[in-house]
Amino acid sequence: MxxxxxxxxxxxxxxxxIAKEAQAYIDIIEVGTSLIKDYGKKSVNFIKENFKDKVILADIKTCDEGEYEFKAAFEAGADIATVMGNAPLGTIEICYEVSRKYNKDIMIDLMETNEDRIEELKKLDDAIFFIHLPKDNKSGNLIDNFNKKSTVYKGIKRIALGGSVKEEMLGDILTINPEILVIGSAITKSNNIELAARKFKEAL
Amino acid sequence: MxxxxxxxxxxxxxxxxIAKEAQAYIDIIEVGTSLIKDYGKKSVNFIKENFKDKVILADIKTCDEGEYEFKAAFEAGADIATVMGNAPLGTIEICYEVSRKYNKDIMIDLMETNEDRIEELKKLDDAIFFIHLPKDNKSGNLIDNFNKKSTVYKGIKRIALGGSVKEEMLGDILTINPEILVIGSAITKSNNIELAARKFKEAL
Structure with a gap:
């Protein structure tokens, strides 16, 4: 994982x-949506330049203009870029094509994406599907919400899981066994970032 | 209009x-999503500083983290900020609250937003609802698509309309009579930007 x-x-x-302190224990650095909307694509370039051996994810949350946005993210140094699962299907398909052309990864954010659409997206079987609790809509917790919809997610090969991940969820996370576990404030807001990152890494 | x-x-x-050439004939300048993702919020600040007498719209297309993103847009000088109609309901409600606190406007982008959600959002009756063709999914044209769903849009007070607007649509647009008409490349890619903007303004 x-x-x-x-x-x-x-x-x-x-x-x-923060990323320097955690770097020994992490595989992917996510340049969050807030960094991209605050600083633009130079935020992606800046993190890539400083962490050349890490995989860089640009959480651009594309809703439209898929070709332009995905090219911009990859040209800026991203290895993975994100598109919304509830964007127009045409957008997601263009993003997928651009990711294939650049030999990079696409992550589809399943927030507010209905079951029919998820079923339709399974054909993009080398895409990474991100299952998470949105920051603004925390009903239930990540594990319960995942389990409730586990039949919908059946057949997805590459899963990323995240959203208010806490240490006590690690047992359940190991059972789900996603390809990627996304952690934010449990590390970034810790008093000892290195230790927090190491604890997660060791537990997985 | x-x-x-x-x-x-x-x-x-x-x-x-481009905005300088068109400024005599336009009311609102939209800092597009691509400018925000390319340059960050300084793009909003830059346009506001240069066009202090215009209304500035930041097309941030918020999907989550509504409070953070809307505050950032308004602090950067936006008079209107956008949220996706298919974002979590909690996100839209937070964005709405922030817009009220700042005494600024919220525009809800109805791209890929289902009818039940649109019905639910009508309670936010001073929000502007943006009805448009997404750039990546141009089936039909703006007018036909609007007319097909006109019963769904019934009761919305403030409508913005846009997406591949062409001069020959102006008759239909006058019939629909939105509060705001959004025009992009029909002006920005014209050989004579000032003339193109003037023509639209005079026709409305």
């Missing part, structure tokens, strides 16, 4: 310093 | 120069 560190709602220097 | 000029997929200096 790969560990993805989500960097959000901080300035670029703090993002770099 | 107000005219909104959408600036997209260009650099900031070109955005400024």
């Amino acid at each position: 790969k560990l993805q560190l989500a960097l959000d709602r901080i300035n670029l220097e703090d993002a770099k310093s | 107000k005219l909104q000029l959408a600036l997209d997929r260009i650099n900031l200096e070109d955005a400024k120069s």
Whole structure:
């Protein structure tokens, strides 16, 4: 299981310093949507330049203009870019094609994506599907919500899981066994970032 | 009817120069999603500084983290910020609250938003509802698509309409009579930007 560190709602220097402290224990660095909307694509470039051996995810949450946005993210140094699962199907398909052309990864964010659409998207079987609790809509918890819809997710090969992940969920997470576990504030807001990252890495 | 000029997929200096040429005939300048994801919120600040007497719309297409994103947009100088109609309901409600606190406007982008949700959102009756063709999914044209769903839109007070608007649609647009008409490339890609903007303004 790969560990993805989500960097959000901080300035670029703090993002770099947090990622430096955690870097020995993480595989993927996520340049969060807030960093992209605050600083633009230079945030992706900045993190890539500083962490050349890490996989960089640009959480651009594309809703439209898929070709332009995905090219921009990959040109800026992203290895993975995100598109909304509830975007127009044409957008997701264009994003997928661009990711194939660049030999990079696409992550489809399943927030507010209905079951029919998820079924339809399963044909993109090398895409990564991100299952998470949105920040603004925390009814239930990640594990319960995943389990409730587990039949819908059946057949998805590559799963990323995240959203208010806490240490006490690790047993359930190991059972689900996603390809990627996304962790944000449980590491970034810890008093000892390195220790927090190491604990997660060791537990997985 | 107000005219909104959408600036997209260009650099900031070109955005400024296009808006300068069109400024006598437009009411709202839209800092497009591509400008925000390319340059961050400084794009909003840059356009506001250069066009202090215009209404500035930041097309941030919020999907989550509503409070953070809407505050950031308004603090950067936006008078209107956008949220996706298919975001979690909690996100839209937070964005609405922030817009009320700042005494600014919220525009809800109805792309891929189902009828039940639209019905639910009508309670936010001073929000602007943006009805458009997404760039990546141009089946039909704006007018036909609007007319097909006109019963769904019934009761919405403030409508913005846009997406591949062409001069020959103006008759139908006058019949629909939205509060705001959003025009992009029909002005920005014209050989004579000022003339193109003037023609639209005079026709409305």
